[in-house]
Amino acid sequence: MSRYAVCAAIQQPDPEKEHQRIVFLSSCYDFPFDTTRALEFALFRPARFTRYVVPRALRLRGALGGLLSPRRHPRLRTEMRRPSYPERYVMGKWGRRNLVDGKPTRFDFVLLLLMHHMRNFKRGALAKVGLVAIGVLLHGLLFAQEEQGSAKLLAVWAGMLPVILSAPHGGREPVPGVPVRRGIGVPQFTTERDSNTAELAQAIGRALGDRLDAKPFLIVARFERKYVDANRPHAAAYESAAAKPYYEAYHRALEDAAERVRQHWMGGLLLDIHGQGAEADTIFLGTDNGRSVSALQQKFGNEALTGPKSIVGQLALKGYKVIPNGAGEAREQRYTGGYTTRTYGSHRGTQIDAIQLEIGSNLRARENLDRMAIDLADSIAVFARQYLLAVR
């Protein structure tokens, strides 16, 4: 998406009702560099702190906006020109105690900043810096709290495409304080990981971002399936109260992505990425035999599902065995989709067409993962250009 397209997109929404959207567009697409630096500045993780954030923070891009622009503050400009400045700053009186051991705290940074500006600026500027520093400190603390919670075991991207990728079964991490599920009385109980599907979903997301110049939404469980199964209804998904927030965070992220796609594109595609070992070189599609893609079917007919510009059609062109593929085995038998496709699919009036992809074990083996991701991204991109992004 070009910057002018972003600018146009920012001008459209109603500032009163859609301020969040405007901030999102502005921070993720108009000023992504500045926002990233500002967030790093606010969150400053210790490892990056001395190496990266301190020197950058001196330039104070983004976080402090124009308040401290070198143009308006000639002394800052002079400071910035000195190549040795960051080192001196780190090794200074305040830095020596706290930074050299590699464990700075947020307070250290804010104090450093304040000390610096007390020496350099007039009182008015100091007040501004103080306010910004307090804001940064609060922001950092709030984010830190959020990161410590259930969101820590998820990878979530906010997208700029009407495409959502999810992967509930590829996680490798234990959930703190949660025992392994036992599955007593749970139908179709399994704790098996869909190996490499978390990595695959993210690789597809990156490749799709390259092809369409905008990233998809992505929700990947980093928690392992044996603790929480995100592709099951509540009762079958987890067994202890401590696990519930992780399950709920996953579905909140999915709902949020679906809601944004509805709001901004009137509908879109959800691909739920899984792995199967029954047929190692096959990709099975699960849509509850068309129910979860009923909106797509109604709008464009079977062509959008199995035609040359469908995902199935594109994968077949690349030589993959896909079942069902519109010919031969027309019905889904072994894999018909799961909780996610049944909950978020368009047969529920969600405007989101949901497809479960069960990728064979050979296709998602380490050595084939990149190829699979690129081929899937290519196929999704062709489909998206034809059916999701075209001006109608």
Ligand SMILES: [Zn+2]
């Ligand atoms: Zn699975």
